[in-house]
Amino acid sequence: MRTSLFTYYNEPSCFFRLSAETKGFLMSAIDELLEKYPIKVKAQTLEILLCNDGTDRFEVIKTSTGRGQYLSFQFWLPYPKITKNKVTDLESFTNFLFEGLILALEPFGIPKSEIQKIQEIVKNELVENPKYVYVPSRDELVMEKILAEMKEKYKDNPNIII
């Protein structure tokens, strides 16, 4: 089984700023865990969707998608606890991600203590390591500018949320 960790944000302006290197490292760490403790299901992919609704909501929801090809979970992570001034705090993010992994994977027989061991390894690697710092791309900076202009233009229209 392989891990597919991906992001989808359905609340405007509430994104976790994660570099490709960070996501890649997290996926390989979870892959290692699944190699040591294989989950006995038909699915070949553990799909984890990282999302938030801009609030403190913390919830793990098991979903069924892809006709059994995927073992899918939505991890709703608390945006204000993880993000300060639009910067994603990797330590806090990692803590909530692994709390979610415990909720998702413990019922499949993966011991909590093993998940926590990986959590420590991940934190030691990611936190304050310049290799994993998120740097916005040119396109992202352009979009920030366009959206800021639109926000000003439509500030009196409650039906347009930016």
Place this chain on the structure above:
Amino acid sequence: MSEHKNKNEAKGNFGIYQITIFGRIFKFGKADLDRVTQTSGFPTRLHQQLRKLFAVFGEKNVDGSIILRLLGITTKQAKKMESDILDGHIEQTGEIPEGNKKSHKNKKK
């Protein structure tokens, strides 16, 4: 399941989304927020599009997000907002996102 909103006058809730690949805008699109996957609660077509892109570019390099939420507006107004975003991007960067090239070409005809 809600009705299709193909008609310009149809009212509903929409989201304008962006997909980025390797940090570059790949596509802007309009999603009907009243048509979501029952189990996931996310716009159905967008999730399917993302999965196809993961297979090609890898999950770590692809991001999907709603950048505008439009409540109780017509399809025509939603299309206009989508178009404004796309035009703004083209004006600033001089580039048409890969995933919008076909529709942009048709629009200009």
